[in-house]
Amino acid sequence: MTARMHRTARASAVSTAVRRCVATPAAAGVTVIVAAVAAAIVVPLVRWAIVQATWTGAPADCRRAAGGACWAFIGHKAGFILFGLYPAALRWRPGLAAAVLVALVVCTAIPKYWTRWLLAAWAAGLALAFVVMRGGLGMSVVPTQQWGGLPVTIMLTAIGLAGGFPIGILLALGRRSRRPLPRAAATAIVEVVRGVPLIAVLYVAVLVFPLALPTGLSVDKLTLAQAAVIVFASAYLAEAVRSGLQLVPARRLDAGLALGLGWWQTMQRIILPEALRTVLPSFISIAVGFFQDTSLIVIIGLFDLLNTARSAAQDPSWLGFYTEAFVFVGGIYFCGSAALSRYGLWLERRMAGAHGGVHMSRPLSLTTAAPPE
Amino acid sequence: MRPAADRRAAIAQGAALGLTAVVVWWLARNTSVSLAQRGLTLGFGFLGHPANFEIGDTWWLSFSPADSIGRAILVGLLNTALVSALGCVLAIIVGFIAGILRLSPNPALRGLIRAAVEIVRNTPLLLLLLFLAASLHELPPPQHALTPLHGVFLSDRGLVLPAMTIGGWTIVLAAATVIALALRRRLGGWIAPAVLGVATLVSAAVHPPAVAVAQLRGFNFAGGVTLSPELAALLAALVLHQSAHISEVVRGAVLAVPRGQRDAAGALGMSRWQTLRLVVMPVALRAMVPLLATNCVSLIKNSSLAVAIGFPDVVSILNTAGNQTGHSIETMLIMIAVYLSLSLLVAAALGRYNAHLLRTGSALS
Numbered sequence: 001m002t003a004r005m006h007r008t009a010r011a012s013a014v015s016t017a018v019r020r021c022v023a024t025p026a027a028a029g030v031t032v033i034v035a036a037v038a039a040a041i042v043v044p045l046v047r048w049a050i051v052q053a054t055w056t057g058a059p060a061d062c063r064r065a066a067g068g069a070c071w072a073f074i075g076h077k078a079g080f081i082l083f084g085l086y087p088a089a090l091r092w093r094p095g096l097a098a099a100v101l102v103a104l105v106v107c108t109a110i111p112k113y114w115t116r117w118l119l120a121a122w123a124a125g126l127a128l129a130f131v132v133m134r135g136g137l138g139m140s141v142v143p144t145q146q147w148g149g150l151p152v153t154i155m156l157t158a159i160g161l162a163g164g165f166p167i168g169i170l171l172a173l174g175r176r177s178r179r180p181l182p183r184a185a186a187t188a189i190v191e192v193v194r195g196v197p198l199i200a201v202l203y204v205a206v207l208v209f210p211l212a213l214p215t216g217l218s219v220d221k222l223t224l225a226q227a228a229v230i231v232f233a234s235a236y237l238a239e240a241v242r243s244g245l246q247l248v249p250a251r252r253l254d255a256g257l258a259l260g261l262g263w264w265q266t267m268q269r270i271i272l273p274e275a276l277r278t279v280l281p282s283f284i285s286i287a288v289g290f291f292q293d294t295s296l297i298v299i300i301g302l303f304d305l306l307n308t309a310r311s312a313a314q315d316p317s318w319l320g321f322y323t324e325a326f327v328f329v330g331g332i333y334f335c336g337s338a339a340l341s342r343y344g345l346w347l348e349r350r351m352a353g354a355h356g357g358v359h360m361s362r363p364l365s366l367t368t369a370a371p372p373e
Numbered sequence: 374m375r376p377a378a379d380r381r382a383a384i385a386q387g388a389a390l391g392l393t394a395v396v397v398w399w400l401a402r403n404t405s406v407s408l409a410q411r412g413l414t415l416g417f418g419f420l421g422h423p424a425n426f427e428i429g430d431t432w433w434l435s436f437s438p439a440d441s442i443g444r445a446i447l448v449g450l451l452n453t454a455l456v457s458a459l460g461c462v463l464a465i466i467v468g469f470i471a472g473i474l475r476l477s478p479n480p481a482l483r484g485l486i487r488a489a490v491e492i493v494r495n496t497p498l499l500l501l502l503l504f505l506a507a508s509l510h511e512l513p514p515p516q517h518a519l520t521p522l523h524g525v526f527l528s529d530r531g532l533v534l535p536a537m538t539i540g541g542w543t544i545v546l547a548a549a550t551v552i553a554l555a556l557r558r559r560l561g562g563w564i565a566p567a568v569l570g571v572a573t574l575v576s577a578a579v580h581p582p583a584v585a586v587a588q589l590r591g592f593n594f595a596g597g598v599t600l601s602p603e604l605a606a607l608l609a610a611l612v613l614h615q616s617a618h619i620s621e622v623v624r625g626a627v628l629a630v631p632r633g634q635r636d637a638a639g640a641l642g643m644s645r646w647q648t649l650r651l652v653v654m655p656v657a658l659r660a661m662v663p664l665l666a667t668n669c670v671s672l673i674k675n676s677s678l679a680v681a682i683g684f685p686d687v688v689s690i691l692n693t694a695g696n697q698t699g700h701s702i703e704t705m706l707i708m709i710a711v712y713l714s715l716s717l718l719v720a721a722a723l724g725r726y727n728a729h730l731l732r733t734g735s736a737l738s
Contacts, residue, residue, distance in 0.1 A: 020479060021480055023478070029480055030477075031481045031482075034485050035481065038485055047579065098656050155722065179382055181386040181389065181390060182386070184391075185393075196708070196713065197712060198674075199677045199680065199688060200705065200708050200712060203692065207695065207705065210407075211403070211404045211407040211408065211701075211702065212400040212401075212407075213403055215406060215407065282596040288495075292496070292498070293497070295499045295500065296499060296678070299381050299680055306500055310503060323504070323508070323560040326500060326503065326504045329500065330496045332496055333414060333500065334492070334495045334496055337494070337495035337496070341495070
């Protein structure tokens with residue numbers, strides 16, 4: 001019954017859309033132009049990607065069938081693109097580590113699991129992923145210089161956001177503090193980090209910070225890059241938390257204090273939960289941004305997903321299949337980002353339903369961005 | 374607050390300050406030891422030394438390897454400014470068009486724009502940039518250049534566009550006319566802009582502006598303006614990426630305009646286009662301007678990705694200079710100062726425009 005109703009509704013939506021495409025002569029003209037443009041893009045694309053593509057074989061097969069995509073290249077290089085310089089025989093280890101991290105992210109996405117156990121799961125999962133990647137406990141040790149590909153991308157994003165979150169909350173609270181010292185320090189840190197490109201933060205971490213360490217102590221590049229991503233994420237998350245705190249009515253603090261709770265307790269039990277719920281959608285868009293921006297570590301020479309793809313196309317025997325490599329990793333980034341955005345929309349709708357009061361229905365993005373006057 | 378709490382807070386702040394001072398002192402001491410081991414001292418004297426490296430793209434300021442590092446950084450700064458200014462203007466134009474088209478009543482048009490926006494928004498900017506740079510280098514040589522429009526050539530040497538030459542006085546007069554138009558209330562009406570406008574036309578008639586279309590001579594183009602493949606790829610990637618974000622801002626702002634205002638305009642007999650231009654846009658602009666400023670600042674910061682494809686922007690040149698001389702602390706300080714001041718500059722300029730919008734209550738005055 002409901003299925004049929006859905007089907008009918010969808011059919012009528014489609015027919016309405018089709019009718020709108022040809023509603024007036026002008027609309028029909030626009031539709032024809034759009035169809036021509038779409039055809040001019042899609043037809044060559046399909047011919048390249050499917051019809052004339054080479055699916056298996058050696059580089060010579062691809063060169064002979066000039067014109068189409070060389071998916072045989074991806075077939076040969078997928079292991080390298082996904083896992084980088086990690087020893088080929090041990091690729092199950094980065095695969096397992098990536099799976100553990102993805103599982104943690106998926107669990108974090110489900111509101112039902114937002115309990116203390118989740119923190120414990122993160123601690124255990126991160127330790128497991130780290131041990132599996134690095135080795136030890138009877139497994140051969142693989143230094144971080146050989147880590148690369150998808151696990152590095154996921155690790156930088158997930159640990160960057162998870163690590164930046166508590167620091168971001170502290171910075172946001174610091175910026176709203178009545179004491180001059182925390183306010184000045186938090187404001188300076190957030191504004192400087194947000195005012196410079198991520199590349200500048202990465203350069204400082206990799207080129208300048210090692211100079212400030214005592215002689216003989218050296219930290220590997222991946223750890224430095226991870227620290228830089230955490231610092232960068234914390235500044236962006238701090239601004240989101242701050243805007244959430246601004247939306248919590250001041251009465252809540254008074255009420256908490258009147259109940260005899262201390263300032264920290266009021267923050268922890270009343271104000272922060274409400275503020276964080278309010279800005280969850282902006283956390284999701286920050287997460288999408290960081291998933292993509294971790295690709296910048298290419299510039300300091302680390303092998304994330306984008307750099308492994310580029311290096312694969314620089315292999316002398318498979319030279320120049322850049323388009324295929326970029327389409328392949330572009331697809332991975334697209335799926336990850338689109339899934340995250342979809343999740344954000346779902347969460348937003350769910351929250352609007354659950355807390356349908358005055359507070360949650362307040363528009364967050366556009367109308368509040370303009371200064372009230 | 375109670376005095377006891379105040380005293381406790383003061384002690385806590387003092388302790389934090391002391392701890393920070395100790396950490397900073399420790400880091401500074403380590404740094405000075407590391408620098409001494411490398412035989413380096415802090416200071417900006419190296420800016421006067423000869424650079425000893427080439428710069429591929431130079432606009433407005435010539436450069437040779439014998440010139441100083443300071444001049445090299447200035448060339449990089451001008452390149453960053455060029456990319457940022459062109460990028461912001463083009464991204465806002467493209468973003469506006471895309472945002473308005475996404476609100477079209479025609480589902481086919483909406484769908485096409487939406488697909489393009491989704492693809493760009495869900496892939497990293499650096500991927501787009503590396504892809505465009507690689508594709509531009511795979512283009513045919515100048516003899517077989519693609520010509521999508523008359524006078525526009527796309528080859529492995531980059532993008533060649535027609536150049537326009539205008540007399541110097543015409544530019545000055547045209548600028549004066551624009552300023553007079555903007556200040557016409559204070560200058561007492563239309564007289565000043567009209568006089569200046571006529572003067573601009575006379576000057577243009579005396580020295581007619583000429584359009585120089587590039588010609589293929591031998592193995593390269595002569596005349597016109599040539600954007601190197603790196604610059605063309607960087608500009609295209611930045612504009613595509615940022616305009617996708619701006620189109621969402623525009624769409625959101627237009628949708629945020631109360632439905633009643635549109636209905637009222639319709640009831641007054643305004644056409645769809647008139648409604649958009651005279652009623653919806655002035656209101657939407659107010660919601661948009663702060664977000665456009667944010668987008669411009671992020672485009673400026675994203676232009677630092679130039680280093681990945683070898684376009685000599687300020688980051689790329691500072692990085693080269695730091696690697697060659699070992700003065701990476703100083704070059705990083707310059708980089709941070711440059712970006713902080715650029716961000717502040719844009720934020721201040723758009724903040725003023727925003728204040729103007731809020732004061733006058735209309736965007737089209």
